[in-house]
Amino acid sequence: MKVLVIGGGAREHALCRSLSLDPDVSALYCAPGNAGIAEVAELRPVDALDGAAVTALATELGADLVVVGPEAPLVAGVGDAVRAAGIPVFGPSGEAARLEGSKAFAKDVMAAAGVPTARSYVCTTAEEVDAALDAFGAPYVVKDDGLAAGKGVVVTEDREAAREHAAACERVVIEEYLDGPEVSLFAITDGVTVLPLQPAQDFKRALDGDQGPNTGGMGAYSPLPWADPKLVDEVLETVLQPTVDELRHRGTPFSGLLYAGLALTSRGTRVIEFNARFGDPETQVVLARLRTPLAGVLLAAANGTLDTLPPLTWSDEAAVTVVIASHNYPGTPRTGDPIEGLAEVAAEDGPEAYVLHAGTRQEGDAVVSAGGRVLSVTATGSDLAQARERAYKAVARIRLDGSQHRTDIAAKAAGGR
Ligand code: AMP
Ligand code: GLY
Numbered sequence: 001m002k003v004l005v006i007g008g009g010a011r012e013h014a015l016c017r018s019l020s021l022d023p024d025v026s027a028l029y030c031a032p033g034n035a036g037i038a039e040v041a042e043l044r045p046v047d048a049l050d051g052a053a054v055t056a057l058a059t060e061l062g063a064d065l066v067v068v069g070p071e072a073p074l075v076a077g078v079g080d081a082v083r084a085a086g087i088p089v090f091g092p093s094g095e096a097a098r099l100e101g102s103k104a105f106a107k108d109v110m111a112a113a114g115v116p117t118a119r120s121y122v123c124t125t126a127e128e129v130d131a132a133l134d135a136f137g138a139p140y141v142v143k144d145d146g147l148a149a150g151k152g153v154v155v156t157e158d159r160e161a162a163r164e165h166a167a168a169c170e171r172v173v174i175e176e177y178l179d180g181p182e183v184s185l186f187a188i189t190d191g192v193t194v195l196p197l198q199p200a201q202d203f204k205r206a207l208d209g210d211q212g213p214n215t216g217g218m219g220a221y222s223p224l225p226w227a228d229p230k231l232v233d234e235v236l237e238t239v240l241q242p243t244v245d246e247l248r249h250r251g252t253p254f255s256g257l258l259y260a261g262l263a264l265t266s267r268g269t270r271v272i273e274f275n276a277r278f279g280d281p282e283t284q285v286v287l288a289r290l291r292t293p294l295a296g297v298l299l300a301a302a303n304g305t306l307d308t309l310p311p312l313t314w315s316d317e318a319a320v321t322v323v324i325a326s327h328n329y330p331g332t333p334r335t336g337d338p339i340e341g342l343a344e345v346a347a348e349d350g351p352e353a354y355v356l357h358a359g360t361r362q363e364g365d366a367v368v369s370a371g372g373r374v375l376s377v378t379a380t381g382s383d384l385a386q387a388r389e390r391a392y393k394a395v396a397r398i399r400l401d402g403s404q405h406r407t408d409i410a411a412k413a414a415g416g417r
Contacts, residue, residue: 001024001025001064001295001299002025002026002028002029002064002065003019003027003028003064003065003295004029004044004058004061004066005030005031005033005041005066005067005069006048006066006067006068006070006073007048007068007069007070008030008032008033008034008037008048009069009070009280009358009371009373010284010321010373010376011069011070011277011280011281011283011284012030012033012034012037012070013034013037013040013356013358013376014283014284014288014356014376014378015067015278015287015294016030016033016037017040017287017354017356018287018294019041020040021293022293022294022296023293024293024295028040028042029042029043029044029061030043030044031043031045031054031057032048034370035357035360035361036360037357038362044057044061048070048072048073049072049073049076049078051076051081054078054082055081055082055084055085055087058082058085058087059085059087063087064087065088065295065299066079066087066088067089067091067298068082068089068256068277071101071147071275074091074092074100074256075094075101075147075276076094077093078091079091079092079093079094079097079256088303089256090255090256090298090299090302091276091277092254092255092256092276093253093254095252096247096252096255097276099254099258099274100259100273100274100275100277101146102145102146103144103273104122104171106273106274107120107122107173109243109246109247109250110243112246113243114242115242115243115271116239116268116269117271118175118176118178118263118270118272119176120173120174120175120176121135121174122145122171122172122173123166123171123172123173124172126163126167129142129163132174133159133162133174136174136175136176138157138177139155139156139157139177140154140157140158140159140177141154141155141175141176141178142154142156142162142172143172143175144165144169144172145169145170146170146171152169153214154214155177155214162174178272179265180263180264180265180266181226181264182204182264182272183199183200183201183231183261183262184200184202184220184260184262184279185197185199185200185231185235185240185259186257186259186260186282186283187236187240187258187260188256188298188301188306189240189244189255189258189301189306190255190300190302190303190305191244191247191248191253191304192253192306192307193307194236194240195297195306195312196236196240197286198222198223198314199223199227199231200221200222200223200224200279200282200286201220201221201222201224201410201413202217202219202220202281202282203217203218203219203406203408204218205218206325206330206404206406207406208406208407209408214330215330216280216330216372217279217282217323218323218405218409219281219320219321219322219323219406219409219410220279220281220282220284220285220320220321221319221320221387221409221413222282222285222318222319223289224413225413226416226417227264231269234269235260235262235269239262239269240258240260243258243274244258255301255304256301257275257278258274259274259275259276260274261273261274261279280376281321281323281376284319284356285320286319288315288317288319288321288378288380289314289315289317289318289319290314290315291312291313291314292312292313296309297312315380317380317382317387318380318383318384318387319378319387320378320379320381320384320387320390320409321376321377321379321391322392322395322406323373323375323406324373324375324376324377324395324398324400324404324405325372325404325405326359326369326371326372326374326400326402326403328402329372329373333359333369333371333372334369334402335359335368335369336368336369336370337368337400337401337402338366338367338368338400339367339368339374339398339399339400340398340400341399344397345377345397345398349379349393352379352380352390353377353379353390353391353394354394355375355378355394356375356376356378357374358375359372359373360375369403374403375400377395379391379394383414384413384414385415387410388409391409
């Protein structure tokens with residue numbers, strides 16, 4: 001099978017790494033990719049948002065499957081363009097990707113499907129914003145309606161900050177505050193059959209102790225030793241299957257990866273958000289534990305034959321990933337700094353620990369930073385404590401001027417809390 005992956009972050013590196021280990025994959029391409037992905041896939045330049053360009057590339061390569069990694073091309077309808085050319089695509093249509101592309105649309109689908117989520121108002125004027133903030137009280141939760149790379153949400157005790165964020169957005173969703181731990185649960189679906197993966201936890205805030213601004217995600221781990229073993233079945237029944245059924249009944253079936261961001265509140269499980277693609281950095285730890293070869297599963301989702309697959313198999317090991325980010329991330333990051341220590345990790349720490357590249361670029365002999373999140377240092381171990389130790393040992397070998405990372409990824413869970 002010839003596979004083309006669209007995107008160029010650590011999620012796509014994790015996808016390409018798994019696909020490169022799959023004996024059914026005879027050729028692997030990634031567009032545009034990054035310096036790390038180049039080690040496991042052949043890179044091709046492409047404008048990932050241009051459906052015609054992606055289709056032309058897939059046709060030229062004779063791709064049997066196109067896997068669209070990020071949300072922006074999906075929302076822009078790149079999957080539709082490729083599918084229209086008769087090439088199987090892992091990733092939803094532009095219509096179905098609105099589940100991620102519009103928070104207001106996602107709320108509407110959840111209401112129709114009876115999926116538990118925070119009560120909310122959609123607001124476009126300052127008066128509506130004030131009324132909604134009054135209705136729920138502090139802490140205030142204000143979400144940009146559109147795509148914002150995980151940075152469109154402000155959670156604050158400060159009413160003025162909440163009002164300012166709302167004023168800076170065209171349309172916002174204001175909702176009740178959800179307490180309790182967060183869980184990311186992914187499911188692969190062909191629009192009918194829903195196959196949940198193993199749950200993971202992401203660390204959204206920039207700084208240790210869940211302080212600082214929201215980011216795209218600063219680290220993740222899986223499994224969740226503290227979670228109820230029935231969680232996956234419960235979420236399949238109350239969230240994932242009803243959502244997939246609702247979109248199919250609307251005539252816009254969702255196939256690809258349905259990401260449920262959940263809060264386990266004192267009053268039960270609630271959906272915080274849906275995404276229409278693999279999560280980043282959770283994919284790095286979920287795929288580290290998946291034993292079933294990936295390509296066949298993604299192709300079955302694209303072709304509508306997931307019901308014919310045997311159950312997925314998983315490693316008993318734990319996985320931890322730690323994101324190394326540029327100076328000033330999640331603000332405008334500084335880029336172009338050389339990254340050192342990559343060869344040492346490969347020589348000393350592999351295969352249990354390895355570096356997945358996010359924002360990197362090859363410049364002559366050097367690998368340099370090219371984005372906010374730069375690397376996702378991933379490790380497996382017999383338990384979270386060992387995976388964590390291995391990941392941080394590898395992190396310590398990386399040198400990137402001005403870089404930052406959290407030191408507490410998976411610390412509580414590894415300590416049995
Ligand atoms: P989202 O982009 O919707 O996932 O929101 C980003 C982050 O903001 C989430 O991971 C939560 O940490 C936080 N958040 C979003 N919605 C709520 C809510 N209703 N209550 C509390 N925290 C929230
Ligand atoms: N890690 C959060 C996301 O992928 O949206």
